[in-house]
Amino acid sequence: MTGEELRSTTVHDWKSKHVLVTGGASFIGSHLVDALVGRGARVRVVDNLSSGRRENIADHIASGAVEFREADLLRSDVVDAATAGTDVVFHIAADHGGRGYIDLHQVACSTNLVLDGMVFRSAERAGAEKVVFASSGCVYPEHLQNDPGELLYLTEGLVAPPYAADNLYGWAKLMGELTLRAYCAEGRLAAASVRYFTAYGPRCPESHAVMAMIARAMTGQDPFEIWGTGEQVRNWTHVQDIVEGTIRAAEEIHDGTAVNIGTMERTSVVECAREVLAYMGREARFVFDPSKPTGPYNRVSDLTLCRELLGWEPEIDFKTGLRSTIDWYLEAHDESEVRRTLEFALTERRHA
Structure with missing residues (x-):
């Protein structure tokens, strides 16, 4: 061509x-x-x-x-x-x-x-x-x-x-x-x-951080495990x-x-965990495990080119999207089944 x-x-x-x-x-x-x-x-x-x-x-x-x-x-x-x-x-x-x-x-x-x-x-x-x-x-x-x-x-x-x-x-x-x-x-x-x-939303599996945190909260995990130091910054989209x-x-x-x-919202892992627990009405003590996989500690996109080429940028803010995702997860999942499969789901992609 x-x-x-x-x-x-x-x-x-x-x-x-x-x-x-x-x-x-x-x-x-x-x-x-x-x-x-x-x-x-x-x-x-x-x-x-x-x-x-x-x-x-x-x-x-x-x-x-x-x-x-x-x-x-x-x-x-x-x-x-x-x-x-x-x-x-x-x-x-x-x-x-x-x-x-x-x-x-x-x-x-x-x-x-x-x-x-x-x-x-x-x-x-x-x-x-x-x-x-x-x-x-x-x-x-x-x-x-x-x-x-x-x-x-x-x-x-x-x-x-x-x-x-x-x-x-x-x-x-x-x-x-x-x-x-x-x-x-x-x-x-x-x-x-x-x-x-860092996509999240309905149908997302628990191998992704946001969904893992929702699953931990649903099952009442306490202490509440966070991989890394919790300082990792992401722009969940x-x-x-x-x-x-x-x-x-x-x-x-x-x-x-x-x-x-991606969005340009900067949210740390521990801030996300706090928001998940607060919206779900749960309380838990955090325990951090830096030995687990964390990825880079500062990953957020710039949107200049997206705006220029597409005439558009993401529209759903993280708090709104997170809350609707939690609502979906609670409706779509059985707590006992989540509890049974969670450890497997955190690092695998096939169904337990």
Whole structure:
């Protein structure tokens, strides 16, 4: 494709589009499916259900709005069949979990290097117009994110040689971004990469910090365990904003540019824990465990490029999003079952 042809692939009318969502039964993927179906897109989902759940998109399958295939995208025949006839590929699938998972399952996360390359190559061969890649704040150099007291906002340009991504998960995401830029530079695909920052919300598993804290409070844990010192700063971003940013990137970015999707609210882990306990009417003594996986101590996105390219920024403030997520969790979960499975769920992605 020429530069002009790449620009012409910008999408706005979803009703005319055949869309593939890899990992579309997962936490983020299923919310993306909801939004795309709502926009009238014809959606295909391929998911091996290693962490996704069929029930997340069951209504769409039953209505015929979504074609669902339970299959492994690491098989070449599966990925080629998945991309066939699609206009836009949202590549959400990854071997991924929360901080405990990506720290303790490095080999599993390394398979994303293979997965991403297979999806991109297959999308091009199938004649897809665009690939939208779910990247991560893990592509940013870890050494920049050590001081929780520093007023730091990560700008996209900080991902540059010499690269220093966060674990094999972060390196795989970085390589995915660079690969897509190469496809665009050679005129072979249009693409966008979206760097997600610490998503949370309904359907999110307990391997992610916010959900772990909600689960600990639900089960009355006291002392209440916090991994690390509790000083870790994050910008937790509600899944509805993650999805809206992803679709807007599909609509506005064609040249492989990577853009942050996250808020600029700075909230420490211990502040989050206090808010969870307060809203749930619980009291507990905190106990800190710095030996557990924590990730960088200061990870918050800058939104300058997001505002410039997408004309948008996340809209759900953390306190509002957290409270609605707690309400969902309490309604959707049984306390005894949470108590039984919590320790497993903190570091795994498969169902206990």
